[in-house]
Amino acid sequence: MAESTPLLDSHVVGAEEKPRTVVQEFKHESKKLWVLAGPAIFTAICQYSLGALTQTFAGLVGEIELAAVSVENSVVAGLAFGVMLGMGSALETLCGQAFGAGKLRMLGIYMQRSWVILLTTACILTPIYIFSPPILVLFGETTEIAQAAGKFALWMLPQLFAYALNFPIQKFLQSQRKVIVMAWVSAVVLVVHALLSWLLILKLGWGLVGAAIMLNTSWWLIVIGQLLYIFITKSDGAWSGFSWLAFADLWGFLKLSLASAVMLCLEYWYLMVLIVITGRLKNPLIAVDAISICMNINGWDLMIALGFNAAISVRVSNELGAGNARQAKISVYVVSATSIAIGLVCAVVVFATRNWFPYLFTTSEAVGKETTKLALLLGITVLLNSLQPVLSGVAVGAGWQWLVAYVNLGCYYLVGLSAGILLGFTFNFGAEGIWGGMIVGICLQTIILIIITSLTNWNKEAAQAESRISKWGGSINNEQ
Template sequence: MGVDTPLLTNNHSDHEDEKKRNYVREFGSESRTLWKLAGPAIFTSICQYSLGALTQTFAGLVGEIELAAVSVENSVIAGLAFGVMLGMGSALETLCGQAFGAGQIRMLGVYMQRSWVILLTTACLLVPIYVWSPPILEVIGETTEISEAAGKFALWMLPQLFAYALNFPIQKFLQAQRKVLVMAWISFVVLVLHTFFSWLLILKLGWGLTGAAITLNTSWWLIVIIQLLYIFITKSDGAWAGFSWLAFADLWGFVKLSLASAVMLCLEFWYLMILVVITGRLPNPLIPVDAISICMNIQGWDAMIALGFNAAISVRVSNELGAGNAKAAKFAVVVVSVTSVAIGVVCMCVVFATRDYFPYLFTNSEAVAEETTQLAVLLGITVLLNSLQPVLSGVAVGAGWQSVVAYINIGCYYIVGLPAGILLGFTFGFGVEGIWSGMIGGICLQTIILIVITSITNWNTEAEEAESRVRKWGGGIVDN
C-alpha cells in the first residue's frame, strides 16, 4: 500500500491537470465562437447608432434650433419607437435561435414574416405619436420653439419608423443563423454613404433639416433593402422559402411573446433616459443636465459593446437549447459573463483615469466639466454594471424568459430604483448624484436577481421547453 500511494497521488494530480487543460481549451473555443458573433454585432450596433449621431452632428453645424430638433426627435420620438421595435423584434431571437439550433431551418422565414405583420401593425399604432409630437414634447417640458421644430422633423421621419419595423425582424433572422458579418458589412457601407450624402445635402447644398430627413430615411431603408436582397437571392441557406400564409398562423401567441420582449427591453432602454428628464426638474438644472447628458453620451457608446454581447449570448443560448445541448448553453453563459465583466472593468478604469479630461471633449464650460468629473465615479460604476446586466438579459431572451424579466425590471427599476433616486435627489438634497445613485441601486438589485435565476436554472428543463416551443409554433412546418 505504501508503494501504491505515490502512484495514486500522481495519477490524481495528472487527472486534475488534464481537467484544467481541457477546461481552458473549452473556454478558448467558446470564447472564439462568442467573438465571431459579438465582434460583428458590436460593429453593426456602432454603425447604426452612428447614423443618427452623425445626422445630429451635421445639424449642429447648421444652427442651434436644427441641432435641438434632430436631438429631441432622435432621443425622444425615434428613441421611443426604436425601443418598442427592438423589443418586439427580440421575440424572434428566442424563436429563430431555438428553431435554428433544432435544425428546423424553414421555420425561420415564417417567424420573420409573422414578426413583420406584428411590427408593421405596431408602427401604424405609433404614427399618432409622430403626428402629435409637438404637444407631447411641450408636456414633458420642451419649449414651444423646439417642440414645433422637432415635431416637423418627426413627421418627415415617419419612413424611418416603418424601416425599423422591417429591419429588426430581418436582423434577428440573420443573427440566429450567425450571418452577423453580412449585417456588419451592409451597415458599414451604408454609414460611409450616409456620411457623404449628409455633408452634401445638409451643408453643401444647404437643405438643412430637409436634407437630414432625406439622408437618414434613405440610409435606414437602404439597410433594409440590401438585407432583403441578400435573403431573397441566397434563400439564406434554405431559411427563406418565399412568402407564406403561415405568417398569419398563431399570431396571438407570437404577439404575447413580442409584447413581453418589448416590455422587458423598453423598461431597460428607457430607465437611464428618464435620468435626464428627472434631472431637468432640479433647481437650476442647466449644468447638471449638460453634465449628465455628456455621461449618457459616453454610456451610449459603451452600451453598443453590451448590445453586441447581448446578441451573441442570445444566439448561443437559443441555438444550444434548440439543439438540446443544455451543458453547452450553461457553459456559454459562464464564458460570456466572464468576458463581458472583464471588458466592463477595463472600461470603468478608463472612465476613472480620464475623468478630469474627457468632459472637455464635449464642453468648454468649466462648471459643466467639473460637474461631469464628479459624476464620473457613478458613470464608471454604471459602465461596470451594464457590462453584465445586458448579457443576463440576452440569456433571458435566448431562453424565452421575457415575461419573468419584465416583472423583475418593473420591480427593481420603477418600484425601487426610481423612487430611491427621487428620494435621494430631491428629499435628501443630493441632487443629480442622489438621483443617479438611487437608479444604480435598481440596476444592482436587478443584476443580483438575474445572477441568482441564471445560477439555479435547470438547463436540461430549458432544453426540453425549447423543443416544446419549436413544435408549438412550428405552424405545421416542423419536420418529422
Template sequence: MNSATAEPLLNNENHRVEENVKAVSVVREFGEESKRLWRIAGPAIMTAIFQYSLGAITQTFAGLVSEIDLAAVSIENSVIAGFSYGVMLGMGSALETLCGQAFGAGQLRMLGVYMQRSWVILLTTACIIVPVYVFSTPILELVGETTEISEAAGKFALWMLPQLFAYAMNFPIQKFLQAQRKVLVITWVSGIVLVLHVFFSWLLILKLGWGLTGAAIVLNGSWWLVIIGQLLYIFITKSDGAWTGFTWLAFADLWGFVKLSLASAVMLCLEFWYLMVLILITGRLPNSLIAVDAVSVCLNIQGWDAMIAIGFNAAISVRVSNELGAGKPREAKLAVMVVSVTSITIGIVCMAVVLATKDYWPYLFTSSDAVAEETTKIAVLLAVTVALNSLQPVLSGVAVGAGWQHIVAYINIGCYYIVGLPAGILLGFTLGLGVMGLWGGMLGGICLQTLILIVITSITNWNKEAAAAETRVKEWGGAIADQ
C-alpha cells in the same frame, strides 16, 4: 520502498494527473466556446456600433450647429425614437428565442415564416405609434420640457417618421440573420452605410447649412439603406433555405406570436423607457438646457459602450437558443459562463477609460464649456454604470435565448420603477443633488437588477430549459411542418 508505501503515492500521483487533465480540458473548452462567442459577438458589436453611430453622429453634427439643435436631436433620439426603438427591438426579440431554437433543432424553413409574422406585427405596431410622433410637441410639454425644446424636438420627430417604419422592418431581419450566425452580412451593410452617412451628414448639415432638415433626410435614408442591403442578401442567397419566399403562413397563429412579442417588448421597453424618463425629468431641473445636454452626452457615451454589451447580448442569445434547441444544456451553461467572464473584463477596462478621459470626451459632443463641465461632474457615476452595463445586457440575452422574457419584465418593473426612479427623484430634487442624484437613482436600479439576474441564472436547471425548448419548437412549428 514497499508496496504498502508506494500505493498511496501512486494514487496521489494519479489523482494529480486526473486534476491536471480536467484543468486542461476546462481551459480548452473555455477557449473553444470563447471562439464561438467571438465569431458572433465581434461582428455583432461592430454592427451595433455602426448602427448606433447613425444617430450619434447626427447628434454630434447637430451639436456643432447650436445648443437648441443638439437638444432637439437628443430629445427625439432619446425620447421619441427611443420609445419606438424599444418597442420594435423588444417585439422583434421574440425571434431570438423562436428562430434561434428552431435553427438549433434544424427547422430552417420556420425562420423565414417567423420573420414575416414579425413584420406583420411590427408594421402594425408602427402605425399605432405614429400619433406619438405627430403630437410629440404637446406630449413633451405635458411631461415638463420647455416650450423651446419641445417645439424643436417635435418638428424633428415629424421628419423622422420614416425611421419608425425602418425599425419595424430592420429588427426582424437582424434576428433572422443572427439566429443563423450570419452576422458578418449585417456588419458589412451597416459599415458601408455609416461611411455614406458621415459624408452626407457633413454635406447637408454643415456644408449646405440645412440643419435639422438635412439631419432628418440623411438619418432616414441611412436606415432604409441598411434594410435594402440586408433584404437583397436574403432574397438573392435564399439564406441557405431559411428564406423560401413570401407566404400566407405569415398571418397564421398571429395571436400567440403577438403574446410572445409583447412579453419581449415589455422586458426591453422598461429599460429603454427608463432612460427616456431620466432625460425628461432632467428637463425639469434648474438651467434645464445645460442639464439635458449634459445627460444626453453621458447617455451617448453609455450608448457607445453598450454596443459592446449588445454584441455579447446577441451572441449569448444565439448560443443559448441554438444549444437548447439542439438539446445540449451543458453547452448552453458553458456559453453563459464564458460570456459573463469576458464581458465583466471588458466592462472594467471601459470604466477605466471613461475615468481617465473624463476631461476630454465631453468636447467631442459639444462646444459649450458649461455643458462640458456639467458632464464631467457625472463622469464617476457614468464609469460605474458602464461597468455594470457590461454584464446586465448579457444576462438579459441569456433570458431571451431561453425564453424567460416575462420573468425579466417583472424584475425590470421592480428595479427601475419601484426602486430606481423614486430614488433618483428623491436624490435629485428633494435632496438637491440635481443630475448626480437622478443618475444615482438609475445606477441603484441597474445594480439591483444585475444582482437578481445573476442569482436567477446561477440556479437555472439547464436540462429543463432544453426540454422546454424542444416543446416550443414542436408547438410553434407544427403548422409550418404540415405545409
C-alpha cells in the same frame, strides 16, 4: 420536404469532442462567442453611430439643435426603438431554437409574422411622433425644447417603419450566425452617412432638415441591403419566399412578441424617462445636454454589451434547441466573464478622459463642465452595463421574457426611478442624483438576474425548448 433532423454543425450541436480542462473549455466556447459577438458588436456600433453622429453634428450647430436631436433620439425614437427591438426579439428565442433543431424553413415564416406585427405597431405609434410636442411638455420638457424635438420627430417618421422591418431581419440573420453580412452593410451605410451628414448639416447649412434626411435614408439603406442579401441567397433555405403562413398563429406569436417588448422597453424607457425628468431641473438646457452626452457615450459602450447580448442569445437558443443543456450553461459563464473584463477597461477609459470627451459633442463650456461632473457615475454605469445586457440575452435565448419584465419593472421603476427623483430633487443633487438613482436600479436588476441564472436548471430549459419548437412549428410543418 420536412426538416426534422438537427443541423450537423459543431457550432450548434456540439458534435466535436468536448475539451477536457476548464481552460480548454473556456477557449473553445470563447472562440464560438467571438465569431458571433465580434461582427455583432461592430454592427451595433455602426448602427448606433448613425444617431450619435447626427447628434454630434447637431451639437456643433447649436445648443437647441443638440437638445432637439437628443430628446428625439432618446425619448421619441427611443420609445419606438425599444418597442420594435423588443417585439423583434421574440425571433431570437424562436428562430434561434428552431435553427438549433434544424427547422430551417420556420425561420422565414417567423420573420414574416414579425413584420406583420411590427408594421402594425408602427402605425399605432405614429401619433406619438405627430403629437410629441404636447406630450414632451406634459412630461416636463420646456416649450422651447419640446417644439424643436417635436418638429424633428415629425421628420423622422420614415425611420419608425425602417425599425419595423430591420429588427426582424436582424434576428433572422443572427440566429443563423450570418452576422458578417450585417456588419458589412452597416459599415458601408455608416461611411455614407458620416460624409453626407457633414455635407448637409454643416457645409450646406441645412441643420435639422439635413439631419433628418440622412438619418432616415441611412436606416432604409440598411434594410434594403439586408433584404437584397436574403432574397438573392435564399439564406441557405431559411427564406423560401412570401407565404400566407405569415398570417397564421398571429395571436400566440403576438403574445411572445409583447413579452419581449415589455422586457426590453422597461430597460430602454428607463433611460428615456431620466432624460425627461432632467428637463424639470433648474437650467434644464445645460442639464439635458450634459446627461444626453453621457447617454451618448454610454450608448456606444452599450453596443459592445449588446453584441454579446446577441451572441449569447444565439448560443443559448441554438444549444437549447439542439438539446445541449451543458454547453448552454458554459456559454453563459464564458460570456459573463468576458463582458465584465471589457467593461472594466471601458470604465477606466471614461474616467481617464472625463476632462475632454465632452467637447467632442459641444462647444459650450457650461455643458462641458456639467458633463465632466457626471463622468464618475458614467464609468460605474458602463461597468454595470457590461453584464446586465448579457444576462438579458440569456433570458431571451431561453424564453424568460415575462420573468425578466417583472424584474425590470420592480428594479428600474419602483426602486431606481424613485431613488433618482429623491436624490435629484429632494436632496438637490440635480443630474448627478438622477443618474445615481439609475445606477441603483441597474445594480439591483443585475444582482437578481445573476441569482436567477445561477439557479437555472438547464436540462429543464432544453426540454422546454423542444416543446416550444413543436408548438410554434405545427402549422408550418403541416405544409412541408
